[in-house]
Amino acid sequence: MKTTAESLTQPVPTTGESVLVRVQDIVKHFPVGAGLFGGQVVHAVDGVSFEIQAGETLGLVGESGSGKSTLGRVIVQLIPATSGSVFVEGKELTKLHGEKLRRVRQRMQMIFQDPYGSLNPRMTVGDIIGEPLRNFGLGGRRAVERAVQEVMRICGLNPNFVNRYPHEFSGGQRQRIGIARALVLRPTFIVADEPISALDVSIQAQIVNLLEDLQAQFHLTYLFIAHDLSVVRHLSDRIAVMYLGKIVELAPSREIYTKPLHPYTKALLSSIPVPDPDREAQRRPILLKGEIPSPVNPPTGCRFHTRCPIAKFPICAEEEPPLEVKTSGHWAACHFSDRVSAF
């Protein structure tokens, strides 16, 4: 089923035609060890391409050092890419300037992990949520006030608390404030970076449900970044798995769970406990040898070969497997993806 014409430099095609976001060959390197003999770089993101359909949720999972958060920040232009392009509604963001860039930026927002660190403690909740409107010069004082109160209501916050400060709210409510701030500009695309991982278990479901409701109500498109595959599985239509700066697999979320085609995905899925003692008695985690290598000096060939349970040499250590279509809509970057189901 391999389509050889599709190389690594091409974006991952999707089945539909309503592409909202296209990420093409994104590379992000951070210099480390400045000084005379500096010049080493962290390969945080190293050639990533995919598309996000309007209205879908694309989940992006990976462990620490995978580059998932960096990628999210590059996509919303919080940090510049070293190379590569991001297209939103067909417009290349890196080529837009001034008013045109502002107009596109208005339509893409970000929700952060830490509802404590991402809200200015000296501003009232109303000012925090209304700030993007003022920054973009949208509406006078009264209009901003009305918009803020409405979006607070939508996000499950009491609009009467508009003059309170972030510390007066619980973690879950603070995350609602962060969501309200992202939503107030009526974006089409939201990047959510670990939005629930700092919250108590009983609060996580509230935020997950809120994100689902908002998506239905406002036809939002999400890039949902998390290390927790359980919540990514729950929220996402498709899932991309990252390892050391690369996407190793991208598929519909049900399929990635039932039929992973990359050994890293399979190991990752096998590592996740489920709240069911009977299932747990059956589950046999695939324990990976060693540790995730340094992104300063990633392994040659397939970056996973140093830990891969099915790597064959020399090919896996020498030749980097391209991310290619294995079955319809299911992409994987592995020389031996046909053997993944058997091990």
Next chain:
Amino acid sequence: MVKAVDGVSFEVAEGETVGIVGESGSGKSVTALSLLRLVPEPGRVVDGRVMFRSADVLKMDHEELREFRGSDVAMIFQDPMSSMNPVLRVGFQIEEAMDAHQRFSHKQAKERIVPMLETVRIPAAAQRAKDYPHQFSGGMRQRAMIAMGLSNEPSLIIADEPTTALDVTVQASIIELLRDLNRERGMAVILITHNLAVVASLCTRVIVMYAGRIVESGPTRQIFKNPQHPYTWSLLRSLPRVDELQHDRLLNIRGLPPDMTNLPAGCKFHPRCRFRVERCFREEPPLEDVDPGQQARCWVLMRNALKDEDHG
């Protein structure tokens, strides 16, 4: 005065694996610290008993307590870096743990360093023993910490969120390690966690805490299949599962985790409970047997709540 933990009683058998589950403010960590008389100042255990075999921990003198903490029990924390000395080599710290107690001679202690690191599956153990803690990754540091705890052959491991800061693949290997230590060495494990899935994986018995109280306890399988407390029942339905085959909306548990400085009257969970009855507002239910080996602290119980729902 805040009562972080209020009237908690439980037993752990030799070689048993028990999970204590709760959210922030549930009192699960304070419970664990109380077992070792490690509650930080100005906190203190104002009442109750902690028995280890036939000894009363709360009545031990300084020396007995030191020996108990160091060689009968191993405590493992979420952040191993804070429990290791950054300027001493890992091997030396393991040796020190043995030298501080009576079980092994100095010579034996020296000889045990590398085997201990091998027990926790640290590769190239002889070399790694010479490294400093910062040269270890998070997962390896957690293993080194377990090695230190195990060095005096304790009969109980208390692990407080041992995998919370770790990546999932690393988390899996630490859980497997704890499982093997329990099976192969017969060590009892008390696992303190917010993660019900990890409990399902490792523990044969579970204690669910809320607002400083045990609200439900029993055999893990029974609790997960047939929870009788609405908090347990709701938590299990609020979790996304990686093995879900259809998309069910997660159950919302309304409200917030309890504020321990301002607890409600009656059942502490009633403000968030969807099955509460009038009595729950006024009277706190006792922890009572609901099934063989299973206790719950609820006036309603899920078997009655669900029956009522079925009938309309």
